[in-house]
Amino acid sequence: xxxxxxxxxxxxxxxxxxxxxxxxxxxxxxxxxxxxxxxxxxxxxxxxxxxxxxxxxxxxxxxxxxxxxxxxxxxxxxxxxxxxxxxxxxxxxxxxxxxxxxxxxxxxxxxxxxxxxxxxxxxxxxxxxxxxxxxxxxxxxxxxxxxxxxxxxxxxxxxxxxxxxxxxxxxxxxxxxxxxxxxxxxxxxxxxxxxxxxxxxxxxxxxxxxxxxxxxxxxxxxxxxxxxxxxxxxxxxxxxxxxxxxxxxxxxxxxxxxxxxxxxxxxxxxxxxxxxxxxxxx
Amino acid sequence: xxxxxxxxxxxxxxxxxxxxxxxxxxxxxxxxxxxxxxxxxxxxxxxxxxxxxxxxxxxxxxxxxxxxxxxxxxxxxxxxxxxxxxxxxxxxxxxxxxxxxxxxxxxxxxxxxxxxxxxxxxxxxxxxxxxxxxxxxxxxxxxxxxxxxxxxxxxxxxxxxxxxxxxxxxxxxxxxxxxxxxxxxxxxxxxxxxxxxxxxxxxxxxxxxxxxxxxxxxxxxxxxxxxxxxxxxxxxxxxxxxxxxxxxxxxxxxxxxxxxxxxxxxxxxxxxxxxxxxxxxxxxxxxxxxxxxxxxxxxxxxxxxx
Ligand SMILES: Nc1ncnc2c1ncn2[C@@H]1O[C@H](COP(=O)(O)OP(=O)(O)O)[C@@H](O)[C@H]1O
Ligand SMILES: [Mg+2]
Numbered sequence: 001x002x003x004x005x006x007x008x009x010x011x012x013x014x015x016x017x018x019x020x021x022x023x024x025x026x027x028x029x030x031x032x033x034x035x036x037x038x039x040x041x042x043x044x045x046x047x048x049x050x051x052x053x054x055x056x057x058x059x060x061x062x063x064x065x066x067x068x069x070x071x072x073x074x075x076x077x078x079x080x081x082x083x084x085x086x087x088x089x090x091x092x093x094x095x096x097x098x099x100x101x102x103x104x105x106x107x108x109x110x111x112x113x114x115x116x117x118x119x120x121x122x123x124x125x126x127x128x129x130x131x132x133x134x135x136x137x138x139x140x141x142x143x144x145x146x147x148x149x150x151x152x153x154x155x156x157x158x159x160x161x162x163x164x165x166x167x168x169x170x171x172x173x174x175x176x177x178x179x180x181x182x183x184x185x186x187x188x189x190x191x192x193x194x195x196x197x198x199x200x201x202x203x204x205x206x207x208x209x210x211x212x213x214x215x216x217x218x219x220x221x222x223x224x225x226x227x228x229x230x231x232x233x234x235x236x237x238x239x240x241x242x243x244x245x246x247x248x249x250x251x252x253x254x255x256x257x258x259x260x261x262x263x264x265x266x267x268x269x270x271x272x273x274x275x276x277x278x279x280x281x282x
Numbered sequence: 283x284x285x286x287x288x289x290x291x292x293x294x295x296x297x298x299x300x301x302x303x304x305x306x307x308x309x310x311x312x313x314x315x316x317x318x319x320x321x322x323x324x325x326x327x328x329x330x331x332x333x334x335x336x337x338x339x340x341x342x343x344x345x346x347x348x349x350x351x352x353x354x355x356x357x358x359x360x361x362x363x364x365x366x367x368x369x370x371x372x373x374x375x376x377x378x379x380x381x382x383x384x385x386x387x388x389x390x391x392x393x394x395x396x397x398x399x400x401x402x403x404x405x406x407x408x409x410x411x412x413x414x415x416x417x418x419x420x421x422x423x424x425x426x427x428x429x430x431x432x433x434x435x436x437x438x439x440x441x442x443x444x445x446x447x448x449x450x451x452x453x454x455x456x457x458x459x460x461x462x463x464x465x466x467x468x469x470x471x472x473x474x475x476x477x478x479x480x481x482x483x484x485x486x487x488x489x490x491x492x493x494x495x496x497x498x499x500x501x502x503x504x505x506x507x508x509x510x511x512x513x514x515x516x517x518x519x520x521x522x523x524x525x526x527x528x529x530x531x532x533x534x535x536x537x538x539x540x541x542x543x544x545x546x547x548x549x550x551x552x553x554x555x556x557x558x559x560x561x562x563x564x565x566x567x568x569x570x571x572x573x574x575x576x577x578x579x580x581x582x583x584x585x586x587x588x
Contacts, residue, residue: 009384013370020372020413097368101429104334105385106358281297282336 006107010115011122018085018123027081027127034077035134038070043142063139063146068230070135075157075226078128082164083184086120090172090277091180099282110274117169117270124161128154147235156229159259160222163266164188170273173280190216191223221262228259287312287437287468288333290344294492295328295337302328304492306342312436315459315469317483317500319476319577325492326472327365330439333470334362347437358386361435365442365472367426371415375406375425378414379432386433400428404454420451427458437468444478456482480573490581500573509549510540512564513556520561527552537564 018024045066049059090113093099103109132154139146167187171180198213200206217224286309293306303325310316318326331337333344335352349356369378376397383393401407404424414422423446430438440459444452459482462469473479479486480500488496509528513520514537521539524531528543543549546568556563 004387004389006385006387009381013381016377017370017372097364097366098370100331100334100336100364101362101367101369101382101426102385103336104357104360104362105382106354106356106387107385108354279338281338282331 006105006111007115007118010112011119014089014116014119015123018119023081023085024123024127027077027085028130030077031074031127031131031134034073035131035138038073038135039138039142042066042070042139046143060145060147063143064148064234067135067139067146067148068233070139071132071153071157071233072226072230074128074131074135075160075229077131078124078157078161079164079188079222080185081127082120082124082161083168083188084181085123086116086165086168086172087181087184088172088177089116089120089169091175091177092172094280094282095176103282109278113169113173113270113274113277117166117273120165120169121162124165125158128157128161148233149235150233153229153233156225156232156259159262159266160225160229163225163262163269164222166266166269166273170269170276173273173276187220188222191220194220195223195227217258218261221258221265224258225262285312286310286345286348287314288316288344288346288470290333291342293329293332293342293344294340295325295332296340301492303332303339306332306489306492306494308487308494310468310470312468313463313466314484315463315471315482317479317486318470318472318489319474319479319486319573320489321474321581324489326489327441328492329489330362330441330470330472334360334439358433359436361430361433361438363426363430363438363440363443365445367423367429369414369422369426369429372413374411374413375401375417375428376410378425379428382429383432388433396432396434400431403431403458404428419446420448423447423451424454427455431458431462435467437470438462439470439472441472442474443471444473444475452478476573476577486573488577488581495581507543507545507568508540509543509552509566509568510538511552511556511566512537513539513566514562514564520556520559523555523559524552527555543568 042063046059046063049062054062090099093102099112102112132150136146136148136150164184164187168180168184171183175183194213194216196213197209198217201209201211201213288308288310290306290308293303294301295303306325306329318329320326328337332339333346333351334357339351344351346353347356347359370381373381379397379400380393383396388396398407401410404427406421406424406428409417409421414425417425423443427440427443430440440455443455447455456478459469459471463482463484469482471479471483483500485497485499487494488498516533516537516539521531521533524539524541527548528541531539531541533539543552549566549568553563553566
């Protein structure tokens with residue numbers, strides 16, 4: 001009887017909660033609005049380029065860039081959802097007392113944290129997957145073929161999302177809901193600013209700015225992961241040649257070490273969350 | 283199974299400067315219904331939480347069902363209804379019970395059957411497929427009670443189970459506690475509602491500022507009985523004559539006499555004696571000292587309403 005892990009039960013409840021509280025519906029509604037705008041915009045842009053006789057190669061480069069911009073929007077929506085969805089996962093249930101009935105069961109507290117973590121990860125993967133499919137389908141319908149390497153980019157985006165929701169869950173073991181939301185967004189905001197500083201440093205050839213940016217990325221890796229994702233989505237001939245906004249086309253691409261650092265960062269944060277929750281009076 | 287369901291020695295809990303529980307030394311026998319009484323803030327809830335390892339004690343030791351506090355396997359045999367029971371309000375009662383059953387490791391048909399039984403028992407069958415969000419306080423409390431019994435526990439903790447319930451709801455709780463006791467389940471009830479506890483518990487402990495200051499067996503009752511009668515006339519002969527049946531005979535107001543006797547068996551003798559002497563008997567009844575009187579006596583008069 002005790003051999004069965006309670007984690008699937010917690011995962012199931014977490015997904016059920018997101019569905020019943022209409023969080024997913026709201027997220028998908030925002031996503032659909034975005035997809036509609038994206039589809040119309042890329043359709044018109046493509047038609048304009050065809051009419052004005054833009055060359056095929058240029059057109060393809062533009063469409064690729066435009067689609068990556070679409071992924072950037074998905075990234076942004078997912079970042080918000082990843083921080084806000086689990087923001088009161090633990091703190092809310094601790095405050096309301098719901099946690100008392102759950103934690104007094106014959107289960108480990110770690111199972112509760114891990115179950116929620118897995119549940120949110122599944123939700124976010126489904127969300128990112130749906131919106132990504134939406135962008136690709138909209139791009140194909142509106143503009144025909146767009147050259148893009150999605151798989152590795154999506155994997156990197158998911159890692160970024162996983163990292164952010166881990167931070168949000170970890171904060172919830174100690175902080176109130178509002179404080180935790182601010183922490184989560186601040187954590188991402190720091191990464192974002194750090195990314196811009198690093199880009200400008202790279203473009204302008206200012207090494208100190210670049211160093212500062214990299215240092216910030218180490219403290220808060222999410223934005224660096226996005227830039228890696230954007231880089232890997234482009235066809236190799238475009239990398240480093242095409243000019244564009246710095247968050248789409250990177251002047252400074254984080255290397256593989258950053259990837260391992262991000263994974264380690266997430267694992268440590270999750271371990272800390274478990275420990276912190278284990279010690280908490282409920 | 284050990285004969286002692288709960289044993290603690292010197293359990294203590296500090297929250298910063300607050301000493302929530304000062305020194306909890308308790309022994310609850312397996313199969314008894316135990317009432318834990320005290321004013322608000324006395325440390326009752328914190329005590330239960332330490333026994334369930336929701337809160338780590340600052341000091342002291344204890345065992346529950348023979349295992350040290352927090353033992354995970356033992357928690358499979360424990361049920362718990364927290365104070366102000368809250369839950370996942372987006373679930374229906376049936377879903378909530380299934381969720382908690384699964385956390386106990388129950389699955390499939392046995393779990394489904396158990397859920398149906400309990401829904402019937404707490405009279406929640408007709409609302410079982412509506413979300414808890416729309417439930418009344420009483421319905422929530424009854425759902426919570428079913429949740430506490432889903433694993434057919436050997437030991438149940440009920441923290442203020444009747445607070446917020448209407449008289450019918452209280453009666454239901456009382457019946458369920460009696461049933462549990464009859465089946466040999468140990469029941470630990472926190473309450474400041476003395477009438478409830480008096481009706482259901484074998485033994486009570488009075489707790490004040492985190493210390494057990496008095497224990498009292500209710501089933502075995504304190505020796506003797508207080509007898510009160512309304513008779514006419516009340517004269518010296520009657521008062522002296524009554525002295526043969528008991529002690530401390532006192533006249534309290536017109537036609538009213540109180541005395542202590544050794545037990546109920548004396549009452550018919552007294553009645554017969556009074557009638558034979560031509561004394562009119564309007565009322566004659568024995569009364570135990572109520573829990574409320576004990577409470578006030580034990581707690582002292584320095585208590586302010588909580
Ligand atoms: N988590 C906590 N943090 C700080 N103080 C607490 C906490 N829980 C309880 N207390 C304090 O401990 C004391 C006992 O509380 P409690 O166990 O809830 O009493 P009761 O259940 O008898 O009403 C109270 O003074 C309460 O304010
Ligand atoms: Mg209490």
